[in-house]
Amino acid sequence: MSQAAIAERGYGPLDRVSDIFFVRPKLLTLVLLLPPLLWIGIVYVGSLFALLLQSFYSLDDYSGLVVHEFTLSTYAQLLEEANLQIIVRTVTMSALVTIGCVIIAFPIAYYAARYARGWTKAFFYLAVMMPLWSSYLVKVYAWKLILAKEGILTWLAKNLHLSWLLDGIMALPVIGGPSLSFSYIGTFLVFVYIWIPYMILPIQAALERVPSNYIEASADLGAEPRQTFWTVIFPLALPGIIAGSIFTFSLTLGDYIVPTIVGNSRLMIGQAVYTLQGTAGNIPLAAAFTVVPMAIMGVYLWIAKRMGAFDVL
Amino acid sequence: MSPAVRFVNVSRRFGSVRAVDGVTLDITEGEFFAMLGPSGSGKTTCLRLIAGFEQPDDGHIEIFGETADGVPPYKRNVNTVFQDYALFPHMTVGENVAYGLRIKGQARAKRAAKARDALSMVKLAGFEGRRPAQLSGGQRQRVALARALVNGPKVLLLDEPLGALDLKLREQMQEELKALQKDLGITFVFVTHDQGEALSMADRVAVFNEGRIVQVGAPSSVYERPESRFVADFVGSSNVLPPAFASGHGGVSKWTSLRPEKIAVHPAGTAVPEKHAATEGEIKMVSYQGAVTRFNVEAEKMRINAEVPAGDTRFKPGDSVRLIWPKSAMVTMEEGA
Numbered sequence: 001m002s003q004a005a006i007a008e009r010g011y012g013p014l015d016r017v018s019d020i021f022f023v024r025p026k027l028l029t030l031v032l033l034l035p036p037l038l039w040i041g042i043v044y045v046g047s048l049f050a051l052l053l054q055s056f057y058s059l060d061d062y063s064g065l066v067v068h069e070f071t072l073s074t075y076a077q078l079l080e081e082a083n084l085q086i087i088v089r090t091v092t093m094s095a096l097v098t099i100g101c102v103i104i105a106f107p108i109a110y111y112a113a114r115y116a117r118g119w120t121k122a123f124f125y126l127a128v129m130m131p132l133w134s135s136y137l138v139k140v141y142a143w144k145l146i147l148a149k150e151g152i153l154t155w156l157a158k159n160l161h162l163s164w165l166l167d168g169i170m171a172l173p174v175i176g177g178p179s180l181s182f183s184y185i186g187t188f189l190v191f192v193y194i195w196i197p198y199m200i201l202p203i204q205a206a207l208e209r210v211p212s213n214y215i216e217a218s219a220d221l222g223a224e225p226r227q228t229f230w231t232v233i234f235p236l237a238l239p240g241i242i243a244g245s246i247f248t249f250s251l252t253l254g255d256y257i258v259p260t261i262v263g264n265s266r267l268m269i270g271q272a273v274y275t276l277q278g279t280a281g282n283i284p285l286a287a288a289f290t291v292v293p294m295a296i297m298g299v300y301l302w303i304a305k306r307m308g309a310f311d312v313l
Numbered sequence: 314m315s316p317a318v319r320f321v322n323v324s325r326r327f328g329s330v331r332a333v334d335g336v337t338l339d340i341t342e343g344e345f346f347a348m349l350g351p352s353g354s355g356k357t358t359c360l361r362l363i364a365g366f367e368q369p370d371d372g373h374i375e376i377f378g379e380t381a382d383g384v385p386p387y388k389r390n391v392n393t394v395f396q397d398y399a400l401f402p403h404m405t406v407g408e409n410v411a412y413g414l415r416i417k418g419q420a421r422a423k424r425a426a427k428a429r430d431a432l433s434m435v436k437l438a439g440f441e442g443r444r445p446a447q448l449s450g451g452q453r454q455r456v457a458l459a460r461a462l463v464n465g466p467k468v469l470l471l472d473e474p475l476g477a478l479d480l481k482l483r484e485q486m487q488e489e490l491k492a493l494q495k496d497l498g499i500t501f502v503f504v505t506h507d508q509g510e511a512l513s514m515a516d517r518v519a520v521f522n523e524g525r526i527v528q529v530g531a532p533s534s535v536y537e538r539p540e541s542r543f544v545a546d547f548v549g550s551s552n553v554l555p556p557a558f559a560s561g562h563g564g565v566s567k568w569t570s571l572r573p574e575k576i577a578v579h580p581a582g583t584a585v586p587e588k589h590a591a592t593e594g595e596i597k598m599v600s601y602q603g604a605v606t607r608f609n610v611e612a613e614k615m616r617i618n619a620e621v622p623a624g625d626t627r628f629k630p631g632d633s634v635r636l637i638w639p640k641s642a643m644v645t646m647e648e649g650a
Binding site: 211213214216217218219220221222223224227231232235236 | 364365366385386387391392393395397399400401402403412413415416417460461464
């Protein structure tokens, strides 16, 4: 006896649901997307909107109460000398941290993408990811100890008879200070350490997608390794560098723990927000400060797009 | 005059695998040279040795009389058309073609003009502004060709360049490549696993097996006079007759190749003409292949293939037939197994 052309099985309610979803894949997509859409729509965008709204209110200087009237005066306050300095300081630090991360991350990512195979690749992922598994605070305090005047770096410099070098660096204006843990250099080092995995992984992912025969083709057409790097490898890695820099730049822009624990006492945006919304109770100005990194990232992405950084994607 | 490319006892090992094993070879200037072999036979490694992507472990390579040992690819006046084209995705077609000229430091206007000429040579005039991703496989193949030729290489290396194209396009490109090579007079070294392609395009063919060259010669001599069972089987298809069978049918007592198209199929008992040999058997399989029909015949405990022009519908499986072939079609081979 031959089988029926259409299987006589599966008429339970669940089977019918499966049949409906199979025939109408868009319905399935909608059902799957509904919970995350609600989450993003209400919790995420909603709170962001509330924040934006706050930044258009102002604080009454005498009563210390928030005036619920639309005004741009809070944004005008951002342009006052002290606040502007906070913004410039934070943006400069974020830019330098990003550049530092690119310079350190690129060779590591390049090695991992091109040469690491088998256990070296496993070791690479472990080495890059492991710091992310331990507490952020523990790592920052560990760095405070490393960078302190009584710390291992000072000790190492002394034993290598390089104290003069360390002292010379610390004597530099602006970036120097009483010790590494109380200087911009210290803050910079800790930021670079903390965010480097976020730079390595996207660059590595971008380089993984560059087949080795592009490099061979470039050499075949007469390009020396240096020329191949700047004309083929770097442009193709650029989307990864931009992706990584979005992480390192925006994370530095908003962080308040690292500069509080390691650094001189000059504020960065994150610290300003923390102080303003807490002790000062100036929620509108805190909100306006929070909008600054978002605006900067928006401009940054727009410029990156204009420069063709995403053309290969 | 020194040859365009000379291999002297060249070997290249990858771990314990001898990818290229003692290859000695001269490629003459201006010839269309095909390297033919199954995958893993060392032909692509030989091409990469000429390009400079690999360095020999043993032996010596010369390009136009100059030693290539230790010379990186970017110092060799040799260009490659890669199997999957390797066009740079972040550059336009025009920028891709002009890349080699840009590296050499030519002025923008000059290299743009040369790129335009090269593109019109491969019939892609006006495609400068497109991205490789916007092109079809055949168009990418032409861009890769233009990108290599614009540099005026002394030797052009082609690594299975037609492998990804469909049959019709492949046949068209074969003709165009052949015509281009004749026009330019550049030495072409062409790697392929497609014996039809090698036979139809090349002036000379080197057949590779297990890292060695097993036979070199003009396509007709490689096809008509295979020196080994491997060549007989790989280049076209062949009936390989054992020594005893060969000597019993007018040949010598050696392994012998007999091409299927040399064998005629007749009804059993047909008279055998002079200077011909014959055997009788039963048709086991008939396969219609368009231009020809192939009969698989069991005769004297062997399976023999015979190909006849299509349209012969006299025979069907189970029929007894007499296979007749000219004795001159039996080619004695040096090596049997």
